[in-house]
Every structure is written in structure tokens, then in C-alpha cells.
Amino acid sequence: MNHLLCGLAANPALPPELVDRLLTRALKEAGTDPESEFADELLRDLASRTDLRRDQVRAIAAYAKHTALYLAYHGTLIADDVDPMSWPYTAIALIDEGRGHPEWPRQFAEHPDSQIRWKLASCPGLPPDAVDLLAADQDVDVVRELALWTDSPVTARLALHPDPEVRLSVSANLSTPLEAVLALAEDPELPLKWALSERPDLPQALYARLVAESHPGLRTAYARNPGIGEELIRVLAADPEIEVRRAVAEHPHVPFDLLTELVVGDRAAWNPLPRIAAATPAELCELAGSRHAAVRMLVAQRRDLPPHLRDALAIDPDASVVRAVAPHPGLSEELLRAMVARHGVQVLSAVAANPDASGPLLEYLTQHRPGVRKVLKEVAKHPHATGTALLACLGDRTSRPLAAAHPALPPEAITGLLADEDHWVAKEAAGNPSLPRAVMLELVP
Numbered sequence: 001m002n003h004l005l006c007g008l009a010a011n012p013a014l015p016p017e018l019v020d021r022l023l024t025r026a027l028k029e030a031g032t033d034p035e036s037e038f039a040d041e042l043l044r045d046l047a048s049r050t051d052l053r054r055d056q057v058r059a060i061a062a063y064a065k066h067t068a069l070y071l072a073y074h075g076t077l078i079a080d081d082v083d084p085m086s087w088p089y090t091a092i093a094l095i096d097e098g099r100g101h102p103e104w105p106r107q108f109a110e111h112p113d114s115q116i117r118w119k120l121a122s123c124p125g126l127p128p129d130a131v132d133l134l135a136a137d138q139d140v141d142v143v144r145e146l147a148l149w150t151d152s153p154v155t156a157r158l159a160l161h162p163d164p165e166v167r168l169s170v171s172a173n174l175s176t177p178l179e180a181v182l183a184l185a186e187d188p189e190l191p192l193k194w195a196l197s198e199r200p201d202l203p204q205a206l207y208a209r210l211v212a213e214s215h216p217g218l219r220t221a222y223a224r225n226p227g228i229g230e231e232l233i234r235v236l237a238a239d240p241e242i243e244v245r246r247a248v249a250e251h252p253h254v255p256f257d258l259l260t261e262l263v264v265g266d267r268a269a270w271n272p273l274p275r276i277a278a279a280t281p282a283e284l285c286e287l288a289g290s291r292h293a294a295v296r297m298l299v300a301q302r303r304d305l306p307p308h309l310r311d312a313l314a315i316d317p318d319a320s321v322v323r324a325v326a327p328h329p330g331l332s333e334e335l336l337r338a339m340v341a342r343h344g345v346q347v348l349s350a351v352a353a354n355p356d357a358s359g360p361l362l363e364y365l366t367q368h369r370p371g372v373r374k375v376l377k378e379v380a381k382h383p384h385a386t387g388t389a390l391l392a393c394l395g396d397r398t399s400r401p402l403a404a405a406h407p408a409l410p411p412e413a414i415t416g417l418l419a420d421e422d423h424w425v426a427k428e429a430a431g432n433p434s435l436p437r438a439v440m441l442e443l444v445p
Contacts, residue, residue, distance in 0.1 A: 002038045003423040004443055007430025009045035015437065018444050022046060023056055025444075030063055043067055047076070057081060061090070069093050084108075088116050096123045105130035114139040121145035128152065144169045151175040164189045171195040182206070193218055200227035207232055216241040223247035230255060237262060249273060256287065263294045270294075272301045284309060293318035300324035311335065319346040326350035333358055340365070345372050352378035359386040366392040373398070380406060387413075404428040411436050418443075 030039035061068040071077035072093035079101050084091035094100040108120045109130040121134050134146045135154050147158045147169035159170045159180040171184045172195040211222050223236045224247045237248045249262040252274035276298045288299045300313045301324050313325040314335045339347050352365050352375045362379045380393040380402035387410045393403040404417045405428040417429035
């Protein structure tokens with residue numbers, strides 16, 4: 001029964017009086033048994049609601065530090081709800097989110113607990129007086145944390161700090177002025193190769209020096225760095241390690257001739273690549289006409305293609321290209337059905353993921369033989385799924401909890417799933433907004 005109450009706690013259609021009952025139940029359980037996992041889970045689920053009253057928010061926040069932090073980071077808890085001295089970490093979470101009181105940063109920069117000062121040091125946008133206090137902190141760990149994250153000009157000063165770990169943190173901070181970084185690059189005490197691997201504004205000669213004789217993991221990091229120029233890109237594209245070469249393909253400025261060379265023949269499941277995402281309409285048309293299906297597939301992964309290009313790729317003879325473009329919004333039902341008729345199981349799940357797929361099309365996909373399990377998973381979370389399509393998804397173990405949570409599932413099916421032997425499925429059904437109100441009332445006596 002407890003898992004059903006936790007599911008109800010997150011149900012967006014739960015009547016206000018039942019929210020009150022569940023909160024009372026959870027706090028009573030927590031008072032009786034401070035170690036209660038049920039009370040902890042129930043309060044976490046209640047904390048995710050967007051319709052809580054201020055008194056309810058404060059009651060949940062007072063339960064434990066982690067629930068207060070959750071409420072702070074999710075925008076539910078506000079500064080006026082918090083006593084900063086009683087709940088310091090919650091107050092710092094609000095500072096981190098830019099929603100704390102203006103006087104808090106300085107107060108915490110002088111706090112006697114160094115762990116609290118350390119946590120504060122990672123917050124963005126701290127006022128200058130708090131930054132100066134943290135930069136002069138007696139605990140070097142606090143100064144290191146500040147050096148790593150601050151966007152204040154104090155980084156130039158911290159680049160001269162006597163502790164090498166502080167200087168190393170400064171070198172990894174993208175707010176640090178370039179001239180300070182170049183000076184640090186000559187520091188024999190500092191292992192800077194990793195620290196500078198994401199910095200995009202270094203001289204090319206320094207990049208070449210940092211990459212030289214590095215191990216493959218480090219060369220992979222530099223291969224993705226948008227600051228390296230074409231000469232070094234081409235050097236790394238010939239690297240003996242495949243992970244380095246794949247990282248070059250992910251570089252935002254890799255030349256198209258090199259990109260083609262890297263992806264053709266590599267059977268990697270490529271994620272959308274930055275260079276393709278930045279391609280102009282003319283470049284896209286040129287790439288879409290490539291004789292290599294692997295290149296056309298990269299274009300097909302974009303979700304903002306001009307309609308004529310999108311539709312042309314939808315009738316590509318290669319199934320991998322069609323599978324890549326199938327989830328693109330705007331494709332007509334005629335084209336989607338034609339994909340299935342032409343390529344069958346190779347494109348079924350991709351067609352099911354199309355945001356414009358209609359209810360009848362989704363029903364058709366669940367009935368396709370041979371079937372594909374991933375189709376059921378896509379249908380079970382699709383906003384256009386019909387009750388008929390969702391009922392077909394209940395027979396699949398991985399799709400069953402998704403279907404149980406879908407508001408288009410028939411109410412009688414949702415009610416029946418409350419008794420499912422899989423508690424995850426039952427909890428999702430209890431959280432379904434289409435669960436009849438009368439059943440909700442029965443579950444919370």
C-alpha cells in the first residue's frame with residue numbers, strides 16, 4: 001500500500017484535501033520512526049508537487065536537509081522560508097540559484113564551519129566582499145574551490161597564490177585572464193595538460209605542446225576543444241586511437257572533407273555532431289547529396305531541416321538515413337507509413353518517436369508483425385497514443401510502467417494496475433492523472 005500512496009503523492013490531479021492527508025501521514029510516520037524509508041519517499045514525492053501551499057512547503061523543508069535542498073533547487077522554497085543560521089546549506093542552495101538574501105554571502109563567508117565556506121565558494125555571482133573574504137580564507141580547500149568556479153577578477157590575483165593546487169584550479173577556470181594562464185603554463189610545478197584541455201583561447205603552439213606525447217584520453221579531450229586550429233585537427237584525425245579520431249569528428253570546426261573521411265567506414269552510432277548542427281542551408285544540401293549514406297544520415301539527424309530536404313531524406317534508399325530522419329517533426333503521415341512499408345522493422349521505433357505520429361498510426365505500429373519491443377516503449381510515452389495502443393504496450397515489461405502513467409490509458413485499466421505485482425507499475429498507475437477520484441479517496445482513508 002505504501003508504494004501506492006507515494007504514487008498518489010506525485011499525482012498532478014490529486015485533490016488538495018488528499019495532499020493534506022498524505023502530508024499529515026508522512027510527518028506522523030517520520031515522527032514515529034525517524035529512519036522510515038516510507039516517510040522519506042512520500043515526502044520526496046510530495047516535494048515534487050507544484051501546488052503546495054507555503055505552510056506545506058515549510059513543513060516538508062523542516063523534515064530533513066535533503067528535502068529542503070530539493071525544494072530550494074526546484075524553486076519551491078523561497079528565501080523568506082529559511083532561517084540561514086538554522087539551515088545554512090539550504091540558504092547556500094538559494095544563493096547558488098540566485099535567490100538568496102543579499103546579506104547572506106558575506107555572513108557565510110565568515111562562517112566558522114569551513115565546509116559551509118567551501119560550499120559557498122562554488123556559487124556564481126558572489127558579491128566582491130564575500131569573494132575577497134573567501135580568497136583570503138585560512139583553509140586552502142576553500143580558496144581552491146573559489147579559484148575553480150568564481151567569475152570574479154580575483155582569479156588574476158589567485159594565479160600568484162603560493163599553493164600550487166590553487167594555481168592549478170585557477171588555470172582550469174575559464175574566467176581566468178589569458179595572460180595569467182600563459183604565465184601558469186610555464187610553471188614547472190603544475191600538471192596543466194588536463195586543466196587546460198577545455199580552454200578555447202590558447203595559442204596554437206601551446207595546444208600543440210600540450211597534446212604532444214600525451215596519452216589517448218588527454219588527446220581525446222583536446223580533439224574536442226573548439227580552440228584548436230585546422231592544422232592540429234588534421235594531426236589528431238590521423239591519431240592511431242579510434243576514440244581520438246571520433247572526438248575530432250565531434251569538433252565544431254572540423255572541415256567537411258575530414259568529417260566525411262572520419263565517419264565513412266566507422267560503424268559508430270553517431271550522436272548529432274556540432275559541425276552538422278552549424279552547417280548552412282547550402283552546406284546541408286551538399287552533404288545531403290553525398291554518395292555516402294553515413295554522411296546523409298548525419299544531416300538527417302537534424303530536427304530543423306528545410307521541408308524539401310527533410311522530405312527528400314525521408315525517401316532515401318538507405319534505411320539508416322530514413323531511420324535518422326523519421327523522428328523529424330513535420331513529416332506527413334503518408335511519408336511515415338511509406339517508410340514502414342519500404343523498410344519495415346528497421347524504422348518502426350523511429351517512426352513511433354515522431355512527435356506528429358497520429359493515434360491510428362501508433363496503433364498500426366503496435367500491431368506490426370514482426371514486432372519490435374522498442375516500438376512499444378516509444379508508443380507508451382507518446383502524447384498521441386490511444387487507449388488501444390497503450391493496452392498493447394502493457395504486455396511488454398519495459399513499456400508497462402510508461403503505459404501505466406499515460407493519461408490516455410482507460411480508467412479501468414489504470415485501476416486494475418494498482419494491484420500489479422510490480423510495485424513500480426502500480427506506483428505509476430497511482431500517479432496517473434486519469435485515475436478516478438473515487439479510487440484516490442479509497443486509497444487515502
